[in-house]
Amino acid sequence: MKGALLVIDDEKNIRETLAKLLEEEGYYVKTAESIESSKKLIQSEYFHAVLLDIWLPDGDGLSLLSYIKTYLPDTSVIIITGHGKVEHAVKAIKEGAYDFLEKPFSMERLFLTVDRAVQEVLRKRATKSEEDELIGSSKPMMELKQIIEKIAKTNINVLLIGESGTGKELVARKIHELSERSQAPFVDINCASLPEDLIEAELFGYEKGAFTSAFARKQGKLELAHGGTLFLDEIGDMSLKAQAKLLRVLETKKFTRLGGTQTVYSEFRLICASNKDLRKEIKKGNFREDLYYRISAFIISLPPLRERGEDIILLAEHFLDKFSKEYKKPKKHLTEEAKALLMAYPWKGNVRELKNFIERLVILHTGEEIKAQDIKNLLGFLPAENYDALFEQKDLKTAKQEFEKLFLKRKLKEYNYDLKKVSQVINLDLSNLYRKIKQYNIQIEGG
Numbered sequence: 470m471k472g473a474l475l476v477i478d479d480e481k482n483i484r485e486t487l488a489k490l491l492e493e494e495g496y497y498v499k500t501a502e503s504i505e506s507s508k509k510l511i512q513s514e515y516f517h518a519v520l521l522d523i524w525l526p527d528g529d530g531l532s533l534l535s536y537i538k539t540y541l542p543d544t545s546v547i548i549i550t551g552h553g554k555v556e557h558a559v560k561a562i563k564e565g566a567y568d569f570l571e572k573p574f575s576m577e578r579l580f581l582t583v584d585r586a587v588q589e590v591l592r593k594r595a596t597k598s599e600e601d602e603l604i605g606s607s608k609p610m611m612e613l614k615q616i617i618e619k620i621a622k623t624n625i626n627v628l629l630i631g632e633s634g635t636g637k638e639l640v641a642r643k644i645h646e647l648s649e650r651s652q653a654p655f656v657d658i659n660c661a662s663l664p665e666d667l668i669e670a671e672l673f674g675y676e677k678g679a680f681t682s683a684f685a686r687k688q689g690k691l692e693l694a695h696g697g698t699l700f701l702d703e704i705g706d707m708s709l710k711a712q713a714k715l716l717r718v719l720e721t722k723k724f725t726r727l728g729g730t731q732t733v734y735s736e737f738r739l740i741c742a743s744n745k746d747l748r749k750e751i752k753k754g755n756f757r758e759d760l761y762y763r764i765s766a767f768i769i770s771l772p773p774l775r776e777r778g779e780d781i782i783l784l785a786e787h788f789l790d791k792f793s794k795e796y797k798k799p800k801k802h803l804t805e806e807a808k809a810l811l812m813a814y815p816w817k818g819n820v821r822e823l824k825n826f827i828e829r830l831v832i833l834h835t836g837e838e839i840k841a842q843d844i845k846n847l848l849g850f851l852p853a854e855n856y857d858a859l860f861e862q863k864d865l866k867t868a869k870q871e872f873e874k875l876f877l878k879r880k881l882k883e884y885n886y887d888l889k890k891v892s893q894v895i896n897l898d899l900s901n902l903y904r905k906i907k908q909y910n911i912q913i914e915g916g
């Protein structure tokens with residue numbers, strides 16, 4: 470997927486045509502016909518770019534602009550205006566819109582504008598994540614930092630393996646930053662999110678006319694990475710055909726764009742990442758062994774968060790500071806019991822899960838002290854290793870209530886907050902279920 474887009478236009482035909490064209494181009498597209506329906510989508514989904522018609526039945530499209538900026542601060546807004554109404558667009562750009570399209574516009578213009586708008590967002594987000602420091606003082610993390618320092622200055626190909634959310638991309642960016650290539654581009658491509666033919670177009674680029682929607686020459690990521698670092702994320706998901714082509718490029722450092730004959734040279738440092746076991750994929754016939762040896766000259770394996778206990782607290786405190794600042798909340802700290810709970814939790818989604826959890830905590834929590842109870846409320850259930858905490862209650866009544874709350878939270882989450890369904894499954898009538906949700910102040914969580 471090239472990016473997620475929201476198309477807002479009251480004219481059904483225009484809306485649907487734009488959506489169709491952009492979908493064909495490889496975007497994920499949602500549409501809305503009014504201010505009200507747009508707001509719902511903006512609240513609940515992420516979009517890289519929004520195409521916004523100024524004229525909407527229930528109000529001025531411009532009023533949506535500040536709403537979009539609040540919910541999706543990084544998102545690029547492209548204003549669509551009627552012929553000769555450019556002054557509106559100029560006003561919108563002053564108020565933070567990214568660009569405008571004046572009707573009628575060509576497909577070429579549409580694709581170009583949308584592509585630039587999405588690239589802009591990706592760039593903003595990439596520089597944001599570059600600010601991220603590699604946090605950790607556990608033995609494996611200290612060793613990792615040393616290794617990164619040592620190999621950054623070399624040109625050796627690196628393969629990063631580790632569970633989802635362990636920091637593979639962050640480490641790849643660090644290696645680039647510390648290398649002599651740091652001023653040249655860091656170009657990344659996620660092989661898992663792209664269909665087979667799109668991967669080739671993305672990697673190798675194409676000439677005008679190479680396929681029906683190739684309206685202009687496009688440089689591929691291999692070319693863009695010249696002098697810098699190419700990061701191939703989730704390489705285990707690359708098709709065998711693309712693997713074969715990639716192998717040839719690694720051997721010869723040259724290739725041609727799709728539909729082209731001219732030879733393109735590119736010199737880059739290659740870093741790959743995978744959360745699949747590539748050796749197993751080789752056995753299954755899904756991954757080329759010769760490619761594996763090319764990309765894995767140096768293997769770094771990132772340990773899961775649960776195996777580096779002390780880092781959990783360090784990271785939690787780091788994210789607490791970061792998000793408290795971001796959300797303009799008072800500086801918060803964790804009680805010892807709260808820390809113990811965080812340490813006991815398995816963190817299957819590793820650092821990403823912890824980071825998202827702390828962000829939610831900061832948004833919902835008031836005050837400065839984060840207690841064990843605040844953590845429990847939000848985690849929804851006690852970590853398996855820590856059922857003991859249930860037994861710390863002094864009296865039976867509190868213990869029963871504590872369990873009842875955890876039980877209900879878990880069931881609600883399991884059935885996606887379908888109250889009727891839950892009421893049937895746990896055999897408790899609906900009015901009682903409502904009462905208990907209120908009594909325990911159970912919150913509905915996303916995801």
Ligand SMILES: Nc1ncnc2c1ncn2[C@@H]1O[C@H](COP(=O)(O)OP(=O)(O)OP(=O)(O)O)[C@@H](O)[C@H]1O
Pocket residue numbers: 598601602603604605631632633634635636637638639640744784820821824
């Ligand atoms: N040691 C760390 N210090 C600070 N932040 C970290 C650390 N490790 C990971 N993170 C943060 O956790 C999130 C997930 O990391 P990252 O995207 O690098 O994981 P990944 O291994 O590439 O995951 P996936 O396999 O799902 O793509 C990012 O926001 C990253 O900044």
Ligand SMILES: [Mg+2]
Pocket residue numbers: 637638702
């Ligand atoms: Mg990643």
